[in-house]
Amino acid sequence: MLSIVLPAKNESATVARVVGGLCAYFPDAQVIVVDDGSTDGTGEIAATAGAKVVTQPYSKGNGAAIKRGALAAKGDVLVFMDADGQHDPADVERLLYKYGEGYDLVVGARSGLGSQASVARWGANSFYNKFASWMVGQPIDDLTSGFRAVNRKKFLSFLYLLPNGFSYPTTSTMAFYRAGYSVAFLPIKVAKRQGSGHISLLRDGLRFLLIIFKVGTLYSPLKVYFPFSVLTAGLGVFNYVATAIMSDSWRFTNMTALLVSSGVIMFLLGLLSEQLTNLQYKDVGVDED
Template sequence: MDFSIILPAKDEEQGLAVTLPSLKKKYPRAEIIVVDDGSSDGTLVICEQHDVVVVSHPYSKGNGAAIKSGARAATTEYLVFMDADGQHDPRDVERLVAKLEEGYDLVVGARSGRHSQASFARWSANNFYNKLASWMVNRRIDDLTSGFRAVDRKKFLSFLYLLPNGFSYPTTSTMAFFRAGYSVGFVPIDVAQRLGKSHVSLLRDGVRFFLIIFKIGTLYSPLKVYFPTAFFMAGLGIANYVVANLSAGTLRFTNMSTLLILTGMIIFLIGLLSEQITNLQYKDSKDE
């Protein structure tokens, strides 16, 4: 199969020094693209030594921006995205590509168990994402946030406008493919300890945790998230009304009952509006 291997890299000379020789040896005919996202170490030197295509950013734009640059630069029919830090086994590339040949449009390398790169907090967050996304799409999602994935290039390019420049591009692309009705598959993989310094921060990841939760909903079916919340708030208002009247012996709405019921109604209407906006967002999605 005709495919490109894209590696976003920011100060990843250690990982690339190990990963690139292995990729070149195992896939000599593949187009290998390294997107240098404003590195200040020897990333470019390593790339020159192994004769790969390099796309350079003059400054760091983020992992998602690097992914988009790599996808635009690729010239093949299929794309394989993998980390440049040595976590991913190059031998798994052919397993993901083989899954594409079975008729899938997007194939994700699903990390099994608690992978070595993840702290307990990140592992717990990823499990929460997987369960929430699985509930949203009514299909089991083994790994929503894995950056190791293979995809049909034309279909991926049609969603490029949705992808953020930061680290949540895997979540966005996975939910977008499900929303558009494309076939998404998962292949179990193992990951190794990364080489070099991690670019993850606890504070930034904590904020990202909440943003990804909302993104999952807005990318697939907002009403599926908003409606239970609206129902819960309105239910609290009705419960407050019943309790207040039982204790006071009069039939009247308290300020709290009114506030809770109106809050539920507003949340429902916001969800309904978001649902319509989401439908418009995907209306013109098509292969380029």
């Protein structure tokens, strides 16, 4: 069985069209709209269009809505997509076809500036993709896309890791890579969002920057900590040599001691984080079929 989950907050202008399209393409699928504290009748409109509506009494965030929808779903395969009209219901079939090739997670990857909400978002997402690709050693075409098909059991095993905000796609993608599951990216085109968005560049800018550190924490902390530890300790050695040349005295200064010890501490923190990450994924990967 297929379950399609749409988090929705004040999407009354588009939710009926999206739900209607999904019901037409997949009449046997379970379509779930998680009404995240809407004030414009989104839930009632979605129910009339044929969706099962799960109502949050107040807005808890996109990630919280996704988690609530995943728990309410009955299907073996989950498809997550937006209710704002950006994603084409016809592309769900393409995701499922790719998923059927043996993947555990298939992500609809936006390509090009025209598929992003703004130049700033496109630049930030491009950076995230390159950084995450370096972390996992595999090309990641779209780290933050919310349009995806996934194995429900495996997704639920990572539910405790997922944040309540907009970074759930990043967290789930990196968690699947870390657990050794198969991930694929399928190029898609997205339509221009109808209505105002729920992401503010100023409000969420720092939050999105924290995604970078979350990527490292979820996948391999030592891979992030180690370069910084080497750089810091290297600056300490450079300071020691430079001081000796300028003063003609090989003194181990306070600055040298601070830099070298900071580098060692960074390395040890990375090593500890690596071990904790290994423990976090120790029991992941056991199917209950």
